[in-house]
Amino acid sequence: MHRINENAYVETRTKKKVRQERGExxxxxxxxxxxxxxxxxxxxxxxxxxxxxxxxIRAYIRAAEVxxxxxxxxxxxxxxxxxxxxxxxxxxxEKVHEIAANGTFPELEEARGRVPPGLIEMLTxxxxxPKTARVLWKKLHxxxxxxxxxxxxxxxxxxxxxxxxxxxxxxxxxxxxxxQRKEERRMTRLEADLVIEEVKRxxxxxxxxxxxxxxxxxxxxxxxxxxxxxxxxxLNRRLTQIADEVLDEGERKTSFRxxxxxxxxxxxxxxxxxxxxxxxxxxxxxxxxxxEIALQKGWRLNEYGIRDLTLGTVHEFSREAEIFSFxxxxxxxxxxxxxxxxxxxxxxxxxxxxxxRSQIRSDLHVHSSWSDGNLDIPALAKAGEAHGxxxxxxxxxxxxxxxxxxxxxxxLRRQAHEIEISNRDSSCQILHGVEVDILADGTTGLPSRILxxxxxxxxxxxxxxxxxxxxxxxxxxxxxxxxxxxIIGHPTGRLLGQREAYAIDMPRVIAAAAEAGKxxxxxxxxxxxxxxxxxxxxxxxKGVPISIGTDSHGPGDLAWMDYGVKLCxxxxxxxxxxxxxxxxxxxxxxxx
DNA sequence: GCCGTTTTCGGCCCGACTGTTTTCAGTCG
Numbered sequence: 001m002h003r004i005n006e007n008a009y010v011e012t013r014t015k016k017k018v019r020q021e022r023g024e025x026x027x028x029x030x031x032x033x034x035x036x037x038x039x040x041x042x043x044x045x046x047x048x049x050x051x052x053x054x055x056x057i058r059a060y061i062r063a064a065e066v067x068x069x070x071x072x073x074x075x076x077x078x079x080x081x082x083x084x085x086x087x088x089x090x091x092x093x094e095k096v097h098e099i100a101a102n103g104t105f106p107e108l109e110e111a112r113g114r115v116p117p118g119l120i121e122m123l124t125x126x127x128x129x130p131k132t133a134r135v136l137w138k139k140l141h142x143x144x145x146x147x148x149x150x151x152x153x154x155x156x157x158x159x160x161x162x163x164x165x166x167x168x169x170x171x172x173x174x175x176x177x178x179x180q181r182k183e184e185r186r187m188t189r190l191e192a193d194l195v196i197e198e199v200k201r202x203x204x205x206x207x208x209x210x211x212x213x214x215x216x217x218x219x220x221x222x223x224x225x226x227x228x229x230x231x232x233x234x235l236n237r238r239l240t241q242i243a244d245e246v247l248d249e250g251e252r253k254t255s256f257r258x259x260x261x262x263x264x265x266x267x268x269x270x271x272x273x274x275x276x277x278x279x280x281x282x283x284x285x286x287x288x289x290x291x292e293i294a295l296q297k298g299w300r301l302n303e304y305g306i307r308d309l310t311l312g313t314v315h316e317f318s319r320e321a322e323i324f325s326f327x328x329x330x331x332x333x334x335x336x337x338x339x340x341x342x343x344x345x346x347x348x349x350x351x352x353x354x355x356x357r358s359q360i361r362s363d364l365h366v367h368s369s370w371s372d373g374n375l376d377i378p379a380l381a382k383a384g385e386a387h388g389x390x391x392x393x394x395x396x397x398x399x400x401x402x403x404x405x406x407x408x409x410x411x412l413r414r415q416a417h418e419i420e421i422s423n424r425d426s427s428c429q430i431l432h433g434v435e436v437d438i439l440a441d442g443t444t445g446l447p448s449r450i451l452x453x454x455x456x457x458x459x460x461x462x463x464x465x466x467x468x469x470x471x472x473x474x475x476x477x478x479x480x481x482x483x484x485x486x487i488i489g490h491p492t493g494r495l496l497g498q499r500e501a502y503a504i505d506m507p508r509v510i511a512a513a514a515e516a517g518k519x520x521x522x523x524x525x526x527x528x529x530x531x532x533x534x535x536x537x538x539x540x541x542k543g544v545p546i547s548i549g550t551d552s553h554g555p556g557d558l559a560w561m562d563y564g565v566k567l568c569x570x571x572x573x574x575x576x577x578x579x580x581x582x583x584x585x586x587x588x589x590x591x592x
Numbered sequence: 593g594c595c596g597t598t599t600t601c602g603g604c605c606c607g608a609c610t611g612t613t614t615t616c617a618g619t620c621g
Contacts, residue, residue, distance in 0.1 A: 055604055059593035089594050110606055125612085129619050162612060170611090212621095225621085248609055255609090255621095264621075265607090279606090284621075296598090297597040 022568060030469075031075045033067050036099050039108060040064035040092070045120055046111040048130035049137075062087045067096070069340070071538035072340060072507055075100035076322070116146035127167075127175040135160060149175050170560065184322035186220035186260060188496050189563050190526040195224050195259050202238035207275075210282035212264075217335045217566030219529035220496055223262035225280045226505040232267045239265070272304050274317035279303035285339035293327060335569040340537075348351070354569045360580045362587070363558055364393040365435070365458060365489065365521065365549020370415050371405050374554040377415070377422045379429060383555050384428030391584045393460050393549070394419065395435040395489075400445030407434065411449050416453075420443070423540060429584050435489055440464035441480030444485070451484035456591045460489030461502070469503035476504060480512045485581075486591045487547045488513065490523040490530040498527075506531070510539050519545040521580055522571075524564025534572025545590075547579040548570075 005081055044060035066087040067074055071573035074082060074096055084091035122133045122145065136142040139160055140151055151157055152168040152175075187195070192214050192401065196419040200208075203226075209215075212225030228235060232251050240246060256263045268276035279287060279302070285342060294301035298309050305316045306326065317323045329346035333354065336342040345351045366375030370537035375383060377394070384392040391521065396415070397406040407415065419430045433456040437445030440463060444451065451457050459479040479485050491509060492501035513520055520539050522531045528551065531539070536546055548564040550557050575581045582590065 054594045131618055164612060166611060250609060254610055288605050522620055
């Protein structure tokens with residue numbers, strides 16, 4: 001497992017900070033998009049239990065999703081501006097405005113008052129939806145997981161119409177699972193790769209495609225979706241060898257747990273592979289939009305083809321590209337399929353020309369054995385050559401970060417000498433950089449007289465993560481204003497599944513970077529994936545260059561470049577937006 | 593509750609699997 005070296009910064013957490021992390025509302029604090037999305041989502045759940053109009057519920061869910069992936073904080077927007085966002089109408093705009101001011105809105109509080117709080121937790125149980133939760137509540141007065149457990153053990157569930165022994169056992173099992181896992185954790189891409197490797201062992205080459213969020217290049221993966229053209233009877237038998245547990249099994253679909261994660265296999269034939277792959281790749285919102293477009297033309301799109309509803313004829317598609325063409329749009333690559341504007345762009349033939357892996361000429365954040373990496377400079381150059389790079393940016397830590405064996409001035413001078421020697425006979429040039437700490441007060445961990453002689457400088461936050469949002473933002477802004485810093489490294493500081501991003505105003509950071517002509521890093525380490533797609537898109541829109549770096553500490557880590565490129569493609573980045581597409585000289589000139 | 597190059601009213605994606613049923617509701621993706 002890759003080691004993450006972070007400064008063990010001892011901090012006293014104020015109550016305010018803890019509440020902020022929990023996402024609780026506080027007077028005078030700008031409510032985050034995530035918090036607003038959570039409230040809208042909660043409203044949707046309550047309305048489900050209350051048996052409200054399903055389309056109203058969908059409207060709340062859609063609004064929550066849309067707001068969740070906006071970079072700009074919606075709390076600052078007026079209801080009128082909010083209404084310009086697709087999926088948000090006058091009613092929800094008003095509610096968002098209320099959440100921004102009060103942390104909630106009257107309809108939400110009213111709905112909350114009518115539903116026992118424990119019912120929301122019951123909805124998280126596998127196999128328990130709003131209808132089930134409501135019946136249990138109304139008929140048996142079950143309001144919590146404990147109530148449900150007692151009722152199931154006492155065989156009281158089976159007295160209900162439509163419920164039997166299997167449901168009772170199912171509830172008990174779901175409760176056990178829910179109690180065991182602390183929280184539903186998404187996989188890193190590295191973990192997803194391990195699960196996929198395991199599944200591939202029993203699959204035949206050329207008979208499957210990995211779909212889902214993995215194929216879309218997302219920074220974290222919920223479950224693994226695979227399309228297979230093998231026969232269910234033979235493959236299902238082989239899959240049981242690697243399954244921890246089979247969840248359900250059929251002729252068209254099999255779900256199981258492998259290495260603790262859910263894997264869904266869908267079976268299809270080669271002649272309908274295109275529609276199945278399209279369906280299983282998603283996203284859900286993308287599929288819905290595409291099916292609506294088909295419907296407007298009088299066609300029904302599903303995973304088996306497109307049916308003409310008037311003629312009754314069915315068109316089959318072996319390849320995805322044919323479906324897009326049939327619908328009158330340009331082909332949309334998986335990374336863009338989020339209903340994030342790409343469908344309209346495809347219809348009007350305005351899709352971006354996304355950056356491609358083959359255009360990447362360098363890795364712009366690697367560590368060597370001079371600090372906490374495994375490879376020395378010549379080995380690094382060799383590894384760069386193997387990846388087809390013309391150059392690598394070696395950025396070891398500055399000495400202020402004691403834990404990572406940071407470099408001081410004499411060490412940097414010796415390192416420069418070693419790099420010079422290596423560059424004499426290597427096709428992969430090592431650029432001499434540093435990952436300098438942005439200290440708590442916004443100054444750098446190394447003095448200007450050292451930084452000015454380096455090729456490219458990354459400035460990163462490695463300490464005092466719990467600063468207030470305004471302090472942290474100004475801290476990073478002063479680094480952007482530092483003439484010797486070229487790139488802000490892993491700008492939000494998150495460690496996936498371990499540590500939340502620190503409080504930072506990314507739109508302000510992006511605007512400042514645009515103004516100063518500095519780059520933001522897309523850190524491609526699967527443990528970071530920082531900045532994420534929504535901020536890349538915002539940066540691209542504002543003309544801020546993106547620098548992809550694997551933050552590599554060992555030879556295998558350089559392969560993480562793929563993750564970074566996919567993430568940038570999700571952010572609609574074209575080659576001109578990415579520093580890694582530049583030549584050595586071009587990059588030197590940009591940084592000077 | 594949202595939305596409109598057929599609509600400002602009347603639509604709103606579509607199918608697989610399970611458990612409970614004798615034809616389907618609920619959940620899930």
